[in-house]
Amino acid sequence: MSVRGSSEWDGIVASKTPVSLRALPIGTLYRGGEGMWTWVLQRITGVSVFFFLFVHVLDTALVRVSPEAYDLIIATYKTPIVNVLEVGLVGAVLYHALNGIRIILIDFWKRGPRVQRQMTWVVAGVWLVVMIPGTYYMMIHTIDALFGSTP
Amino acid sequence: MSSAPLAAPRSGSRTKQRSNFELYGWLFMRISGIVLVVLVLGHLFIMNILDGGVQRINFAFVAGRWASPFWQIWDLSMLWLAMLHGGNGMRTIINDYAERNQTRFWLKMLLYVSTAFIIALGTLVIFTFDPSLG
Numbered sequence A: 001m002s003v004r005g006s007s008e009w010d011g012i013v014a015s016k017t018p019v020s021l022r023a024l025p026i027g028t029l030y031r032g033g034e035g036m037w038t039w040v041l042q043r044i045t046g047v048s049v050f051f052f053l054f055v056h057v058l059d060t061a062l063v064r065v066s067p068e069a070y071d072l073i074i075a076t077y078k079t080p081i082v083n084v085l086e087v088g089l090v091g092a093v094l095y096h097a098l099n100g101i102r103i104i105l106i107d108f109w110k111r112g113p114r115v116q117r118q119m120t121w122v123v124a125g126v127w128l129v130v131m132i133p134g135t136y137y138m139m140i141h142t143i144d145a146l147f148g149s150t151p
Numbered sequence B: 001m002s003s004a005p006l007a008a009p010r011s012g013s014r015t016k017q018r019s020n021f022e023l024y025g026w027l028f029m030r031i032s033g034i035v036l037v038v039l040v041l042g043h044l045f046i047m048n049i050l051d052g053g054v055q056r057i058n059f060a061f062v063a064g065r066w067a068s069p070f071w072q073i074w075d076l077s078m079l080w081l082a083m084l085h086g087g088n089g090m091r092t093i094i095n096d097y098a099e100r101n102q103t104r105f106w107l108k109m110l111l112y113v114s115t116a117f118i119i120a121l122g123t124l125v126i127f128t129f130d131p132s133l134g
């Protein structure tokens, strides 16, 4: 496990300590609660994006084969199902980036650890504010193709 | 309070053999992360949302973009930073979950070889792209 500051271990120790012996009002970032789930999501989104990037470099490499080969593979990205997956990918990257900034602020900003919980809400808020119009703009064509009157 | 003299330590100094690799890795995750915010979110915005998104992408679109050294450098930096950041993150995850030494070793070898392959392939594609194919 990478170094994530002593707070990670505080969380684990604190959770194994009887409640009566706990004297840690702050610093329990992990093991249960939002602190653990933000970390689990950071991990899942990081792995998913890494695997996608692998595929994405391979499909882009087709520009070296022929314009036809490239246009064919890009056509699959334009289909409704892959379009929805693409929205999911953007959502995953956006969460990972926003929560990544939160992690960096916890590590380097003096007040970071104290306001980490509020920062989780900022992450959720910014994510929603970007994703709602973002999803619409990414899907205009798909919505039109599936439900629009213009064929 | 008197006590028996302690025997001199028999093992060598441990500090000498340790490297700061994990510290630099930790720092790299944070520095590359900040740069990737601009590169990756900018890329996703331009490619998926701006002016029709993915629907307008084809060979000619790529040719137009890579005619500019600005986008070549953008994409090249993004490729290297994202693969190294993601690769180092995957290394951490393998270390966390693969408990047998053999499993851990071979999973990491697979990770390093495939990561190096993708970085090399992507770099080659950006540098040798030939718009006249279109």
Ligand code: HEM
Binding pocket: A002, A003, A004, A039, A042, A043, A045, A046, A047, A049, A050, A053, A093, A096, A097, A098, A099, A100, A101, A103, A104, B026, B029, B030, B032, B033, B034, B036, B037, B040, B041, B082, B083, B085, B086, B087, B088, B089, B090, B092, B093
């Ligand atoms: C967009 C900007 C990004 C930011 C701000 C960011 C930030 C971070 C941070 C702060 C960490 C935690 C590092 C640690 O615990 O030491 C991390 C982990 C990770 N990131 Fe990113 N990252 C970004 C993009 C990416 C991309 C594009 C990928 C995939 C190629 C990726 C894959 C990973 C992986 C696999 C981990 C390891 C997760 C874990 O150990 O639980 N990240 N990222």
